Amino acid sequence: MTMEQIISLMEQEYGALERRSPADPISVLIGTILSQNTSDVNSRRAFDRLIHAFGTWERVAEAGIDEIAEAIRGGGLSRIKAARIKAILERMLKSQGSLDLGFLAHRPSSEARGWLEKLPGVGPKTAACVLLFSLGRPVLPVDTHVYRVSRRMGLIDSRVSPKEAQRLLEEMVPEEAMYQFHLQLLAHGRKVCRARRPLCYECIFQQECPKIL
DSSP, X not given: XXXXXXXXXXHHHHOOOOOOOOOXXXXXXXXXXXHTTSOHHHHHHHHHHHHHHHSSHHHHHHSOHHHHHHHTTTSSXXXXXXXXXXXXXXXXXXXXXXXXXXXXXXXXHHHHHHHHHTSTTOOHHHHHHHHHHTTOOSOOOOOHHHHHHHHHTTSSOTTOOHHHHHHHHHHHSOGGGHHHHHHHHHHHHHHTSOSSSOOGGGOTTTTTOOOOO
C-alpha cells in the first residue's frame, strides 16, 4: 500500500482536517508536556487550571513547584510535570530574557527543533508539536499511537526508536499531508488500532496490514 493510498483511506474514514488557528508556541509547549501519560480531557483541564491559577506564564515561572503541582493536580504526574514546567520557563527566561518564543518562527525548522530540544525534558515529539501546531512547519510528531500504528502497518521496522521513526516518517509523508496524517493516525490508534485488543475487524487497513506486532 502506498502512502497516497493510506492518506486517502484515512481521509475517507476520518474526514479531511483543516488546520486550526495556531496557538502561541509556549502554550503548545506547556500543553504538550501536560498531555504526557494522561487523557486529552485531563490534560486540557490541567492546562485551564494552570492558566486560571496564575494568569500568565511569567507568574507560573515565579511560583513554587508545589503551587504549580497543585494547580495541575488531576492531570497525572503533577509533581514531575510541575518541576519540568518550572525548569523550562526558568531556562527560557535565563537564555532569552522573556517567555516569548516568537523568534522561532524566523528560524529554519532544524534550528528551531534543536533549540527546543535543549530545554529540560523536551524531546523530539514535544518539539515537533510546537513546530507543527504553532509554527505550521511540515514536521511529524510521533506519539505512542503514531509509533504503534506505524510499526504494526509495517511503515517502519518494529525495532526503530521513536526518534528515528519520526525522521523516517517525515521522509515518507508529503509535507502538505503531515498535519492531517498525524491527527488521523492518532485517531486511528485511539479508536481502532489500540494497544490492547485492537479492533482489526473494523480497521480500514485490514486487507493490507501485516500485523507484525
